[in-house]
Amino acid sequence: MKKLFAVLIMLSILFSFAPQTNWAAEPKLSRPDDKVKVTEFLKMVIETRFTEFPEENYKGWEDFYIKFAKDYELIQKGEINAYNRYIKKYEMVRIIVRFAEGGIYKENLYKPNMYEYASQIKDFDILPYEQQEYIVKAYANGILFISDNYLKYSDLMTRKDAYNMVQRLADRKKRVVPVLKPVTNDIYGPGYKLYKNRLYYYDSSYKNKYLDVSANSTLYTPIELTDLFKYIYSNVKGTKRYLRVHYNSQVVKALSFTIYPTFYEYGKDASISASIFFDIYLDKNDPITKKTGKYMGINFANITFKDSTIIKTNINDYLPIIRNAMKKVLKTRYSENQYSILSQYIIKESNNYTNRDVLIKKKINGLIITISNQDKYRTIAYISEK
Numbered sequence: 001m002k003k004l005f006a007v008l009i010m011l012s013i014l015f016s017f018a019p020q021t022n023w024a025a026e027p028k029l030s031r032p033d034d035k036v037k038v039t040e041f042l043k044m045v046i047e048t049r050f051t052e053f054p055e056e057n058y059k060g061w062e063d064f065y066i067k068f069a070k071d072y073e074l075i076q077k078g079e080i081n082a083y084n085r086y087i088k089k090y091e092m093v094r095i096i097v098r099f100a101e102g103g104i105y106k107e108n109l110y111k112p113n114m115y116e117y118a119s120q121i122k123d124f125d126i127l128p129y130e131q132q133e134y135i136v137k138a139y140a141n142g143i144l145f146i147s148d149n150y151l152k153y154s155d156l157m158t159r160k161d162a163y164n165m166v167q168r169l170a171d172r173k174k175r176v177v178p179v180l181k182p183v184t185n186d187i188y189g190p191g192y193k194l195y196k197n198r199l200y201y202y203d204s205s206y207k208n209k210y211l212d213v214s215a216n217s218t219l220y221t222p223i224e225l226t227d228l229f230k231y232i233y234s235n236v237k238g239t240k241r242y243l244r245v246h247y248n249s250q251v252v253k254a255l256s257f258t259i260y261p262t263f264y265e266y267g268k269d270a271s272i273s274a275s276i277f278f279d280i281y282l283d284k285n286d287p288i289t290k291k292t293g294k295y296m297g298i299n300f301a302n303i304t305f306k307d308s309t310i311i312k313t314n315i316n317d318y319l320p321i322i323r324n325a326m327k328k329v330l331k332t333r334y335s336e337n338q339y340s341i342l343s344q345y346i347i348k349e350s351n352n353y354t355n356r357d358v359l360i361k362k363k364i365n366g367l368i369i370t371i372s373n374q375d376k377y378r379t380i381a382y383i384s385e386k
Contacts, residue, residue, distance in 0.1 A: 032160035035086040041162050042069050042083075045099050048170040074098045090127070090153040092162065093144055094134045096169050100143075105169075109137040115266065116180060119242070122149045142175030143168045192229075192245050198222045199229050201247035216253045217282035219294060225255070225282075228328045232257045232278070235321050242266045253282040259321070274302045276318055280329050292368070293385030296329045298322060300350050300379045315350065319343055326383060330367070338365045345369065346381045 039062040046068055058064050066083050069075045074095045100107045117140040118124045118132070127135060135151065138144035143165060168174045193200050193210065199222070200210040214222035229245070236243040236259060244266065246256045258277035260266040265273045279297035281289050289295055300315065323343035342364055349360055349371050360371040370382040 032163075033158050035156050036159055036162045038080060038083045038085060038087045038091070039065055041087050041092060041095065041157075041166075042066065042074070044162055044166045045074075045095060045169070048166060049104050069095070072099075072102055072104065074102070086156045087162075088153070089151070089155050089157055089161075090131045090135065092157050092165060093138045094131065096143060096165060097134045097137050100169060109141050109143075111137075111140050113180070114140040116262075117178060120149060120178060120180075121146060121151050123151050123153070127151065127153050139178065142177040145176065146178075194226060194229070197226050199225050201245065211247065211249060213247050213255060213282075216249055218284045219282055219289065220280075224328070228280075228325065229257075231324060231328060232259070232321065235259075252286055252288070255280055255282060257325075259318075276300050278325055278329075291386070292382075294330050295382065295384045296326060298346060298350075298381045298383070300381075302378070315347055319347055322346060330383065330385065341365065342367065342369070342383070346371070346383070350379045350381055 042065040043061075046065055050068075062083060079094075080091065097109060099105065101109055114136045118136045121127075121135070121139065124132070124135070131153065135144065135153070139146065145164065145168075199213045201213055214220070214225050217225060220228075233243055235241070240262045242260045242262065242265075244258045244260070246258070248254045248256070256277050256279045258275050260273065260275050265275065277299045279299065281295050283289065323339050326343060327339055345362075345364060346369065360369075362369050366385075368382075368384045368386065370384075371379065372382075373379050
């Protein structure tokens with residue numbers, strides 16, 4: 001009966017025929033494609049559980065719902081400053097998840113494999129990190145529906161969108177959990193793309209445009225960068241590993257490739273996730289490359305740390321990737337055996353390195369190898385020409 005009553009409340013909000021002026025407070029004939037305001041959505045969500053409210057003096061009908069949202073931390077300080085504006089998709093999802101998991105529904109939306117569902121959201125990589133958990137919880141539990149595999153997280157929401165999401169919150173039978181497909185690591189999408197043998201990076205903070213990575217590279221040609229990208233990508237495609245590429249054009253011009261043992265590990269907090277990433281600088285005029293020449297950093301994060309919360313991975317599995325990536329980055333004419341010696345030494349010292357106060361620096365086959373610990377669980381090996 002409670003679920004039925006909640007649905008009837010939403011129907012009365014959306015589809016009443018009374019000729020009123022405000023559709024949430026005084027509903028009128030539904031216009032499903034109209035945008036929804038923050039206060040209107042709060043009213044819909046809150047009234048799935050509460051129908052009797054204290055008699056207090058409020059200046060407008062919205063004030064009660066705003067106060068309720070703040071008291072129950074559906075909206076936290078600094079997140080929303082204007083309540084009479086239209087609500088965005090990620091804001092709607094965040095409110096729904098907090099309402100479901102708080103002291104109201106007391107529903108646990110956490111799933112051990114919930115981040116595997118994120119692999120089916122093609123623009124998940126450009127979603128702000130602090131919003132990712134809300135999105136995967138709502139999506140993995142069938143509350144959030146994504147029709148074309150693109151979240152479009154900042155889109156404004158319609159009455160129809162709001163009604164469907166709130167209905168799935170109130171009635172679990174209405175939820176449709178997406179079919180979990182195998183991770184394909186297909187990052188040729190909104191995050192990155194290859195076009196005419198050039199690598200492009202999608203930067204949401206830079207006018208939402210694709211940036212030509214090689215345009216700022218004076219150390220590597222477009223073909224060399226594309227070749228490196230394709231090689232590393234080929235080592236994760238079709239496996240449980242997940243690849244994330246990042247291009248930094250602000251402080252230093254650098255390109256990073258991070259490999260996670262699984263997509264789930266990618267979704268975890270960086271301080272407790274296992275990963276290995278390759279870092280190269282692109283500009284020969286950068287202060288670092290002027291001193292070091294061509295440079296490659298290999299960062300092992302929590303790979304060797306023994307902890308039950310971290311997925312176990314064998315650091316030796318990365319030996320071929322390190323060896324061949326090193327060949328492509330450094331472009332030095334060493335034999336296959338010499339590159340094997342270099343990569344084996346890096347793996348060995350990184351795997352055994354526990355003393356954070358000691359800096360290992362050694363010259364092997366004309367290259368400088370420096371190994372250090374950034375913190376308790378993170379080891380970095382630097383390979384440079386000088």
